[in-house]
Amino acid sequence: MRYEEFTIEGRNAVMEAFRSGKTIDRLFVLDGCQDGPVKSIIREAKKTDCIISFVKKERLDQMSETEKHQGVIAYAAAYEYAEVEDILNAAREKEEPPFIVLLDSIEDPHNLGAIIRTAHQAGAHGVIIPKRRAAGLTATVARTSAGALNYIPVAKVTNLAVTIEELKEKGLWFVCADMDGELMYKLNLTGPIGLVIGSEGEGVGRLVKEKCDFTAKIPMFGKVDSLNASVAMGVMAYEIVRQRMK
Template structure:
């Protein structure tokens, strides 16, 4: 069993805000480890939420927390939770239907950095996307670092993991979805119609969107850049394009 599979089976939630959000979203928390002697406001909130739900609290020293930590940023609190469960693509459609909105999904083509995945999940939640779709192979899954970087958004945002991203896009097209991928050689995002049922595709940190995935996209969107470098971090690009989708939807009254 590799480290990622182990993380998926027994998820560690690290950091005060991440643990608080896990409790508030009614995640099933098995136990909480807290730095002995820690008495500040966020820790008091965690203690209160744990006692309210009958969750076991263990007070431990910093060395124990450092040894347990997978992110190196536990902030004196680590919760052990039931694993995050991947959604089905159908669950993303159900979320859109529940809100009475055109489906808006963010698809990630082989994102390998857990910080990028966590940041995209956070953006997806704030931008009103109905979920994130990631491939099973050659890409990061839902690790502790992803959970922490998402700042609690993983508790509210559905993430589906599929075997073949290209085949999934073909199936989604049959259901009326259009796809726009991010690429600096594309059409300026302001000149594209990003309303309606849409999948926003973000590529790998180094290679960008793969050729087969790009061929399935109906639009290639570029972000105007005025600086001296020619590329953006994957999660930053996702945020900029996602909010252009938000802007156009608001303007269209959708």
């Protein structure tokens, strides 16, 4: 299976990508460059949810694959993002209570790809990722998902905490993985549910955790601090599957 290239370099190419409506995750611009073409690109970027980063020439040179970046490099999504409503519709079409995986600050694309793969296999209806401090749908994510990205919608939102509040109004409740939580086997994880997973280092952020209805911990007996984020997600997801199948 071939995946769409996600690095776009050069002023004309980047401008055309924005004008064509392509989903651009992030724009890198040479710090201090303010000529007409670059200003036009920045204006186009500000019309979207694209993150704009001003960086040194050395950083652009390291990122460049063509050595012809002309002071601008854009990262485009390897796949188009879905809307949160698309995920809810997927649950309705299957006549199942929604099961959504929400990721807080998962920056490793291999972890994201593995989570998408497991989410699909566990019957989740979709994955939600934040706009900032998170990996996007790059070609690495697509490859690591082993094709699952073709079958499960992934939505990107500006604010996870706000999205959780909106989904609560639609009947979902939320559990986040946290070592200070209740043992996951003691919780009722049935019904319309959102499973929130944080990064290995920081876990789920405070504001997002406060929006969750419950926190659940995975029993661990080793001497290391935590599981890999994708493994933790898989363990929690399949406890949800087990309870749903009872």
